[in-house]
Amino acid sequence: METNSVALRGVRVEHARVAQMPGERAVHVDVCCAQPQRSAPIDELLGAVVACVQQESGEPAARIAHAVAVRMAQLTESADVQVTLRVAGDGETPAYAGVEWNVHVTDTDVQPADDATLPVRTASHAAVISLESRVPNAADVFRTMIVALDGIPGNQVEGISPLYAVTHADGSAGRSAVVALQTTMSAAHLERALTALHAAHEGAVTCHIVQMSGIGDEERAALDTGDAQHRAAVLAPWMDMDPQATLQGDPLAFLLASAPDAPFVGMESDHWIIGGE
Known part of the structure; x- marks a missing residue:
């Protein structure tokens, strides 16, 4: 139709x-x-x-x-x-x-879009975005979030982690994943875009900028990382996506070994992004 x-x-x-x-x-x-x-x-x-x-x-x-x-x-x-x-x-x-x-x-x-004259920032940043949700269709929500992020001018998704199952302290089930993003947006603008996408999904997904390159100390200190360095729900999928990654100078494997929620996090699917569970 x-x-x-x-x-x-x-x-x-x-x-x-x-x-x-x-x-x-x-x-x-x-x-x-x-x-x-x-x-x-x-x-x-x-x-x-x-x-x-x-x-x-x-x-x-x-x-x-x-x-x-x-x-x-x-x-x-x-x-x-x-x-x-x-x-x-x-x-x-x-x-x-x-x-x-x-x-x-x-x-x-x-x-035409290829000749678009909208101004964009010339500086490019490598960012790592965490996605978490407790809704039953979390994988579908994550897919739409990733499409939306990739569709913002100046953004390009360069990596997607496996989907992880998470059992929270209150016994509820959830899912998590991590996305590697190349972006020309500033940290503040990217956070506002994530907030808008969070609102568009009526709070069904929580997203944080876990890490971002090429920003100043004040911008980095202002990032709400969701306490990622202590959470296996973020560290485990991130390490699967990028085994050599570090956070605040520490290898992810080191941080993951001491994460208190490590026993309650496990891979659910490594091909979920194409519709498989």
């Missing part, structure tokens, strides 16, 4: 900056793509909206909305995209409820 349109409503991006508006704001984005020729995964579209807003942070709102519209047109191969960007008021004087911008682009405004 042909899809006449695809719409994303109320995509929320925290801590964005908009030119001529003071401070950081929460930005809300609505997107409607008419007659899409490509059925892009929703998580890929959500991740791309978040990435565009973050990459254009500090620019005029109309430019941010236009960047989102162009990227959505590229991803969906839609000839007609409408984007509404709303920024809430900050409660200062003079008071106002919010400001709204509308952008409409057609195929004559959009270059």
Whole structure:
């Protein structure tokens, strides 16, 4: 059956900056793509909206909305995209409820994706992302998360660990996996993208930046790693993916040997990413 349109409503991006508006704001984005020729995964579209807003942070709102519209047109191969960007008021004087911008682009405004002119960071970072979930369909959730991460401009997934089964202290069952990611995003922007994906799945998956190269000491200290250095649920799948990896200078094998949850973690599947359990 042909899809006449695809719409994303109320995509929320925290801590964005908009030119001529003071401070950081929460930005809300609505997107409607008419007659899409490509059925892009929703998580890929959500991740791309978040990435565009973050990459254009500090620019005029109309430019941010236009960047989102162009990227959505590229991803969906839609000839007609409408984007509404709303920024809430900050409660200062003079008071106002919010400001709204509308952008409409057609195929004559959009270059092919390979020639996209959206600005990206030139510095590339190697990041390790942990994924954990207690829902029964955790493997499916992880797959969609990985597709969404890979679909964000400037990101490329370079490694995926086996799927691990985890028994938590309260007796509940869970799953975990680790992803190696090459990204042009800053640590703060990548964390915000992960937060947005966490919210998109209604909290069904917890994700952390466990390690990231090429960032300063302050950025590294600010990372919420989920206490990865003490958790076999993260260390075991990571070591399977990259046996030579280290964390804070210590080999993963050394950290895993002293992890208190090591007896309660075991590999479930090494080919789960292609649909096998």
